Amino acid sequence: MKIIILGAGQVGxxxxxxxxxxxxxxxxxxxxxxxxxxxxxxxxxxxxxxxxSSPKILREAGAANADLLVAVTSSDETNIVSCQVAYTLFNTPTKIARIRNAEYLRERDKLFHPDVIPIDHIISPEKLVTDEITRLIDYPGALQVSHFANGKISIVVTKAYYGGPLVGYALSALKDHMPHIDCRVVSILRQGKVIRPQGSTIIEAGDEVTFICETINIKAVMSELQRLEKPYKKIMIIGGGNIGIGVAKALEDQCTVKLIERNAERAAMFAEHLAKTLVFCGDASDESLLFEEHIENIDVFLSLTSDDEANIMSALLAKRLGAKKAMVLIQRMAYINLIQGGTIDNAISPQQATISALLGHIRKGDIATVVSLRHGGAEALEIIIHGESSTSNVVGRKIAELKLPMGVIIGAVLRDGEVLIARKNVIIQEYDHVIVYVSDKKHISEIEKLFQPSAFFI
Structure with missing residues (x-):
């Protein structure tokens, strides 16, 4: 595939x-x-x-022969104009743009279609991160929650702790513990090393377990790996940018939310826009302010400013003063593995969320969803199956018969609205939504070829 990427920032x-x-x-x-x-x-x-956005530069880049243009510069306007130029002058078939400005996003249905501004897919990092944070609030104790198949199937990353009924037992015991609930453990990270799970694998305290299940069963499965935490009710947000405001709006009806913003003018504006959130003007590094607002009673401290170092330091301070959980927004990918899993409970990366969304539109074949899993090495794909037994490598075949690369696991199938946790004797059918876990991204091209009907090959 011939791809032009505009912008060599972290995402590009x-x-x-x-x-x-x-x-x-x-x-x-x-x-x-x-x-x-x-x-x-x-x-x-x-x-x-x-x-x-220069026609001369796009012509030099080969826009006339490109299959895809991805505009991820730091300027929304440059991204928009680039897509317009690529469409009008070069008829580039697929155009994806990162758009951050909330004003553009509010009018997206009127603005972004072929008759006005021809952008095929819009990626909004702020919306992606807001959704990720709210999922983590919905499932206390989870390190990552990703939904597939219209929200019916989920992949969850969580840690095993002493007190979890399955800790110290083999994975094969999971069915005995939960006879009416099915799930599949697809990966275990133990002391920095990835273990391919088998029925005889013993779950140890400290293991980072990735499992796939029907979404309604997430908490039941998590309760086997740790004592379930109480629902998060008291939230403190630091930073009133688009993400901070989005999270506050999403949570204020179900939680008590406090938002701290340094800029007095912005704090006043946010107070007008947020109906139930208490907005304060102040500095999150001010211990007296945190004590006054009873930081020791806060269930989740969310540091969401654009400054990585300030987010990390304020979260460390909040945890020392008694906040139960701390989640931080991190722009630099190098920081994520450095801080995650220590005092700070979750590091959330706009870059990783954006890459996942972009890959969903770029992967070959009919791929509905792509998610980069924690630490960035693994990936999960939702693939919609097309073809019949004569044109497809997978249709009409049992999962056990498929030649899957090492570390690739078919975790679940959505068929006619019903969730099937994938077992060896499940037969793949046309129009199935198949959730595939790939432990190493080097196998992605093999997976794409395996699931594409022969008619897709040129």
């Missing part, structure tokens, strides 16, 4: 690194040559220095 760079290893022809455009030179030395891709 990470996306290019993901796709270049999958036999794609990548051209990366940015106006800063030092970024481009570094990437060209490191990867087999083409780089062009220049304005991403």
């Amino acid at each position: 760079t990470t996306l290019a690194e993901n796709l270049v290893s999958e036999d794609n022809d990548i051209t990366l455009i940015d106006n800063k040559y030092d970024r481009l030179a570094f990437l060209q030395d490191k990867h087999d891709l083409r780089v062009i220095k220049g304005n991403a």
